[in-house]
Amino acid sequence: MVTLSRADMIVKADYVLKMDTDLTLIRNGAIAVRGGKIVCVGPAEGVAGTYSADTVIGGTGKVAFPGLVNTHTHAAMVYFRGLADDLPLKVWLEEHIWPAEEKWLSPEFVGDAVELACLEMLKAGITLYSDMYFYGDAIAGSAKKIGMRAVVGAGILDFPGKTARTIDEYFTNAEKFINNWIGDGLVVPGIAPHAPYTCSPETMIRAKELSGKYGIPLHLHLSETEWEISEIRKRYGKKPVVLLDGIGVLDETVIAAHCVWVDDEEISLLAERKVGVSHCIESNLKLASGIAPVVSMLKAGVKVTFGTDGAASNNDLNILSEMSTAAKVHKAVSGDPTALDARQAMLMATRWGAETLGLGSVTGSLEEGKAADIVLADLKKPHLVPLYDIYSHIVYSMNPSDIGTVLVDGRVVLDKGELTTADEADILQKARGWGRKISPAHSP
Numbered sequence: 001m002v003t004l005s006r007a008d009m010i011v012k013a014d015y016v017l018k019m020d021t022d023l024t025l026i027r028n029g030a031i032a033v034r035g036g037k038i039v040c041v042g043p044a045e046g047v048a049g050t051y052s053a054d055t056v057i058g059g060t061g062k063v064a065f066p067g068l069v070n071t072h073t074h075a076a077m078v079y080f081r082g083l084a085d086d087l088p089l090k091v092w093l094e095e096h097i098w099p100a101e102e103k104w105l106s107p108e109f110v111g112d113a114v115e116l117a118c119l120e121m122l123k124a125g126i127t128l129y130s131d132m133y134f135y136g137d138a139i140a141g142s143a144k145k146i147g148m149r150a151v152v153g154a155g156i157l158d159f160p161g162k163t164a165r166t167i168d169e170y171f172t173n174a175e176k177f178i179n180n181w182i183g184d185g186l187v188v189p190g191i192a193p194h195a196p197y198t199c200s201p202e203t204m205i206r207a208k209e210l211s212g213k214y215g216i217p218l219h220l221h222l223s224e225t226e227w228e229i230s231e232i233r234k235r236y237g238k239k240p241v242v243l244l245d246g247i248g249v250l251d252e253t254v255i256a257a258h259c260v261w262v263d264d265e266e267i268s269l270l271a272e273r274k275v276g277v278s279h280c281i282e283s284n285l286k287l288a289s290g291i292a293p294v295v296s297m298l299k300a301g302v303k304v305t306f307g308t309d310g311a312a313s314n315n316d317l318n319i320l321s322e323m324s325t326a327a328k329v330h331k332a333v334s335g336d337p338t339a340l341d342a343r344q345a346m347l348m349a350t351r352w353g354a355e356t357l358g359l360g361s362v363t364g365s366l367e368e369g370k371a372a373d374i375v376l377a378d379l380k381k382p383h384l385v386p387l388y389d390i391y392s393h394i395v396y397s398m399n400p401s402d403i404g405t406v407l408v409d410g411r412v413v414l415d416k417g418e419l420t421t422a423d424e425a426d427i428l429q430k431a432r433g434w435g436r437k438i439s440p441a442h443s444p
C-alpha cells in the first residue's frame with residue numbers, strides 16, 4: 001500500500017491554468033498545498049495518488065488560476081471614487097484630487113481606505129498589487145491585515161505634501177518605512193518617485209540609490225500625457241524615457257506606469273533595460289490621456305502588465321475588466337483582431353505581473369514551490385456556458401462575482417465570496433462614514 005503525503009489542503013477544479021512557460025492547461029486538475037506553498041499540481045487522479053488532506057475545496061464546475069496582479073494603483077483613493085468624474089486631467093487633479101488629499105489624508109484615512117481596496121481586489125481575484133501613495137505603514141498594515149500580498153512604494157515628491165515638508169523628509173520617512181517592512185512575508189516595501197515632472201533628476205537618482213541599497217522595486221509614473229512629454233523636453237531637452245535612462249534609473253527593478261507617449265526609440269530602451277510597464281488602459285481612456293502602444297511594446301519585447309491606477313480615475317480595481325478592455329482596444333487601434341489575444345492577456349495579468357514586481361520566484365503561476373496564491377471561479381453561470389476556450393472565458397466573459405474562493409499564501413482569504421480575515425460590513429460602514437465627512441451632501 002502506498003503511503004500518501006499529507007497536505008494542508010487540496011484544491012480541485014475542472015480546469016487548472018498553470019500559467020507556466022508552456023501555458024499548461026490541466027483538465028480535472030488538483031493542487032496540493034502545504035505550509036502556504038504549492039507542493040503538487042497536476043491531474044486530480046495523480047495528485048490524489050500522492051497527497052491526502054482533510055480539507056478539499058473546489059471541484060466540478062470550477063476553474064483555478066493564479067491570483068491576478070495589479071501592478072499600478074493608489075489603493076487608498078477608493079475613498080475618492082466618483083468624487084470628480086468627466087473632467088480634464090489638469091482640472092480633475094488640481095481642483096479636486098489634490099485638494100481632497102490635502103484635506104483628508106491621514107494614517108487613519110489611508111488604513112481604512114486600503115482595507116476597502118483590498119476587499120474589492122480580492123473579490124476580483126487580485127492577490128498581489130503594487131501601491132504608490134503616502135503613509136506606507138498604514139497601507140502595509142491594512143494589506144497584511146486583510147491578507148493580501150503587496151508591494152508598497154513610499155511616495156516621493158519634490159514639493160511639500162501631507163507627509164513631508166522637504167525632499168530630505170520624504171527620503172527619511174521612506175527609509176524608515178523600508179526598514180519597518182523589509183523581509184515581511186506578504187508586504188514588500190518599495191520606493192515611488194511620483195513622475196519625471198514632479199521629481200527632479202537628482203531626486204530620481206536618490207530614489208534609485210535607495211532601491212539599489214535595499215534591493216527593492218522602484219515604481220513611477222512615466223510618459224502618461226502629451227503635456228508631460230513637452231514639459232520634460234522644455235525643462236531638460238529630452239524625452240522622459242531618454243532622460244531617465246541617461247541618469248541610470250532604468251533597469252529591471254523599475255515599474256513604469258502608463259508609458260502612453262513613447263516612441264520607437266523609447267520602446268527599444270524600455271525593452272533593453274527590462275523595465276516593467278504597467279498598462280492602465282481604463283484610467284488612460286477615462287482621463288483621455290491616450291492609448292499606449294502596447295502592441296509595439298510587446299513586439300519589441302517589453303514586459304507589459306496591467307494596472308488599474310487609482311479608483312478616482314478608473315473607477316474600480318478590477319484586472320478582469322482591464323484585460324478585456326485592453327484586448328479589445330488594441331485590436332481596434334491596430335486594426336488587427338489577433339492582437340493581444342486572451343492567452344497573452346492572462347500571462348500579462350499573472351506571471352508577468354509577479355515578475356515585474358520582483359516576485360517571479362514567489363508567485364504568478366501555479367507551480368510547485370511557489371506560494372499558493374490561487375483563485376477559484378465558478379463556471380456554472382449563464383455567461384460562461386458553453387465553454388470552448390477557458391482563457392477566452394476568463395478574459396472576455398468573467399466577472400468578479402464569479403470568483404468564490406481566493407487563497408493567498410495558502411490561506412483562504414475569500415470563502416464563498418466572503419472575506420474571512422475581517423468584517424466586510426464594518427469595512428463598508430467605515431467607507432460610508434468617510435464618504436459622509438468628505439461630501440455630506442452626496443453620501444447616504
Ligand SMILES: [Zn+2]
Pocket residue numbers: 072073074221257309310
Ligand atoms: Zn497612477
